[in-house]
Amino acid sequence: MLDFLPLPQSPKAPPAPSLSWDIFCQVIDNFGDVGVCWRTAAELVTRGQTVRLWMDDASALQWMAPQPWPQGLSAHAWPAQAADVPASIGDVVIEAFGCEIPAAFVSAIATKAKQSRPPVWINLEYLSAEDYVERCHRLPSRIMSGPASGLTRWFFYPGFTSATGSLVREQNLGPRQRDFAAVRPQWRASHGVQPDECAVSLFCYEPAALPQLLNQLMTPSDLKPRLLVTPGRATAAMQALPQTDRLAVQYLQPCPQPQFDEMLWGCDLNLVRGEDSLVRALWAGQPMVWHIYPQDDNAHHDKLNAFLDWLDAPDSLRRFHHAWNGMTAPQTLPLLSREVLNEWAQCIRAARSTLTSQTGLIEQLQAFVAEKS
Structure with missing residues (x-):
């Protein structure tokens, strides 16, 4: 009934250094959290990155993203215990939707910070068009207690204006x-x-x-x-x-x-x-x-x-x-x-x-x- 008008061709982004990313997702809503995190992870891999997706409930991936998955993308159970934490922490750690990284993983981040350099630690927030998004986008949040005390976590807000993090849009x-x-x-x-x-x-x-x-x-x-x-x-x-x-x-x-x-x-x-x-x-x-x-x-x-x-x-x-x-x-x-x-x-x-x-x-x-x- 209505004509469908495809998006115009997006310009190819310049290649970025290949980094490893740890993305954490706790499933609260039905599929939305998983959907955003999976699309983000998959597009990062398409752009030459390596991503581990940590989830407390990965069941939706069985139909939402059936295997085979792109090379460089893997899903893992929520690392609640120290034994579940990998020996190597990613260059980037993302807490999606304000979920809190398990304490064992936070300790591993602190250890990495002492041995070399800390990962870039990002709190990827919920999407909103409200005024506070532009004010809070890219703001630092200093960790004041616990093993990661002194490290910085950064707020990153998706949004609808150029003063925000905008929206996930695949190159293809x-x-x-x-x-x-x-x-x-x-x-x-x-x-x-x-x-x-x-x-x-x-x-x-x-x-x-x-x-x-x-x-x-x-x-x-x-x-x-x-x-x-x-x-x-x-x-x-x-x-x-x-x-x-x-x-x-x-x-x-x-x-x-x-x-x-x-x-x-x-x-x-x-x-x-x-x-x-x-x-x-x-x-x-x-x-x-x-x-x-x-x-x-x-x-x-x-x-x-x-x-x-x-x-x-x-x-x-x-x-x-x-x-x-x-x-x-x-x-x-x-x-x-x-x-x-x-x-x-x-x-x-x-x-x-x-x-x-x-x-x-x-x-x-x-x-x-x-x-x-």
């Missing part, structure tokens, strides 16, 4: 999208999407407005929707509601990250959740709605509004986000139409154009490490 993303554009009609046909249908992907938690959305999609309109539902919580949320034959629904199976990207490229509207899929939906350049991770104190409301402000979201897209995220009553969910989706597409593609003009997160990380080494 544009070529992959161009290759997909040539076979997009076949992809849609293989998923049961007719040429005149609006393909809607559903990757969400349990939005209170889901029944309202389904009622909309079952009401005759110019959209002719077909819903592609991702496995897990989205499928469970759908199956907990009464179903009718008036809505075309397909339930998808777990898939590797490249195939998830293709789903976003193949659909006309993407309802995504969490951090990794938000970034991938922005790179897709199709109309999208973000189901932000809910927090008990509703701090996610400010975070969502900051994103919508950066996005310069039109009124209908802002109101849809508010209803979808429970900030307003489900009944306030705006009606979808071809005209509305075209307006959203223009907004997302303008934002994507801004993002592509920035230096990507991986290249910024490598430059930062070179500066601090």
Whole structure:
């Protein structure tokens, strides 16, 4: 229904020195933490680095990133004991999303600092468009106690402006999208999407407005929707509601990250959740709605509004986000139409154009490490 516009060719980053990286990831959300860390690790390896990914739960990699893995990338169980810590600590150590490195590994970092030089120690933070991100990006944090006392850990914030660490963008993303554009009609046909249908992907938690959305999609309109539902919580949320034959629904199976990207490229509207899929939906350049991770104190409301402000979201897209995220009553969910989706597409593609003009997160990380080494 909506044309798919691939990303422009990204300039090749100059080669950086080959370093070893230890990336730590504790799984809190369903797949988002793993997704961000895996994409970061895999892209670093593509750029000539060696990466060990330390995880407390690597089960999602079985379908998200099936082997064989790129040479130079390995996954390891969380090193809770001294016996689990490798003899050689990486040149760079990353704590993803503020997870705390196990004490045994911290002791090994301190030992390395005394024997030679400490690794560049980075706290890779959560993605946000809030003002504090630009203020805190690249700030030092002195370790004041414990075996690593006196060492420095650096804050590195992904973000949406040139004053932040920007977003993960693979060097081959544009070529992959161009290759997909040539076979997009076949992809849609293989998923049961007719040429005149609006393909809607559903990757969400349990939005209170889901029944309202389904009622909309079952009401005759110019959209002719077909819903592609991702496995897990989205499928469970759908199956907990009464179903009718008036809505075309397909339930998808777990898939590797490249195939998830293709789903976003193949659909006309993407309802995504969490951090990794938000970034991938922005790179897709199709109309999208973000189901932000809910927090008990509703701090996610400010975070969502900051994103919508950066996005310069039109009124209908802002109101849809508010209803979808429970900030307003489900009944306030705006009606979808071809005209509305075209307006959203223009907004997302303008934002994507801004993002592509920035230096990507991986290249910024490598430059930062070179500066601090």
